[in-house]
Amino acid sequence: MIKRMIFTLSILLVGCKGNSQEKTEEVKTRTDKQVTYKVNKTDAEWRNELSELQYYVLRKAGTEPAGSSELLDNKKKGVYVCAACNTELFRSEHKYDSGSGWPSFDREIKGNVAYDVDYKIGVKRTEEHCAVCGGHLGHVFDDGPRETTGIRHCVNGAALKFVPADNQ
Template sequence: MKKILIFSLLATFLISCNGNAQKDSDENSSKKYEVTKSEEQWKQELTSQEFAVLRKAATETPFTSDLLDIKKPGTFVCAACGNELYKTKHKFESGTGWPSFDRAIDGGVAYGSDSKLGYQRDEVHCARCGGHLGHVFNDGPRETTGKRHCINGVAMDFKPDSE
């Protein structure tokens, strides 16, 4: 029974953060970004996993990100273009297996919509290069914004604050 419950929870979380929004989103494909490159250029600059997530809207396996447990002060930036996205002070433990934040840095992210799973979700992507980051949900901390930005760790790099 315990295994079935764990499997059910894991499947729910995978569905909650899984998506294929960017590659077919009219909203994203018609927008011009400050950083634009050909698919071949992105393939040369990004790792295969970064390319899959950032450019093809794949989802990394939960609980695998090196960024999941970071608590020290700093900034999470787009792995493709270095754009500042999130601050550690807005990160929280959601239990989903992906880095979660209750808000983004102003102007760091942009939003689109995704209905690939048969229902509407809000997609989050880098405002500078259009890279797919994850999704935003309304089940975040009530004492702050109530939002949960469920972000693929592979889509970001971490820059610690200077000491």
Template sequence: MGKRLLLFALVILTGCKGTSQEEKKESANNETGKETFKVNKTDAEWRAELTDMEYYVLRKAATENAFSSELLDNKEKGTYVCAGCGTPLFKSEHKFKSGTGWPSFDREIEGNVAFDTDYKIGVARTEEHCATCGGHLGHVFNDGPSNTTGKRHCINGAALDFIPYNK
């Protein structure tokens, strides 16, 4: 009987989750609980403007298959912009070959990429999204080139369009 009572008490205590020690986060939420961005469109408008893959990556936070992006091996000089709204996100001079199967950059264009914490796979990851439209881009990791920033912005190619410098 004593063991059962102890087990019951342990289950109750571990099941209780207090919130007094949790960090309060401020967000750019409006009354509906959704983040607000400079570019806001309905789901139907996004669906009509984006390809299926762009829609699933940018609006549903999906991940394209590794090694499937046409931008993966792009070596042209230019700027990578958000496929949803055209905001400049990354410069070609900061792109590097990570071997992961996704376009990788060691830094973003400051102010144009926003960050959040993502727990979708059970561990905390830093998610990146377009600061203008909120489109999901990918994640940033601390295993990039040590001779620059040490960061690896692992970005879905479907979230990007490329604008060559000569245009």
């Protein structure tokens, strides 16, 4: 009798699946959708036009090392454009030092930045990308300056080029 109970319990334990083993929520990401952008190039064309780091960040949704961008401490007046297609994304007057190690802005240029949800690190995050070419820029968080928007656009410097105000 005891052997039968032990055998039954062991079968039940082996056959049970924990919640952590099975995700019931279907995760949809930008790569699941067929999105056509104004600027649409082949992978080979992007590789040819972008630096290795730019390609990794913009086309593979990578992240540059914190503190590595030369744009991090840039305080000049101007506009930050997409490194892939030159679309204006952020204005210098909305840039601030978030202490995160990446260029941060409290707002985007409306219509030029698009958003999606990403679960790449196991939690829901708002990913932002260029609305014209689809290049990955970074992520958006709600820990920005409370006196303005409360939003922090945490952007990879490799995804951006800076155009000084006197060159526009």
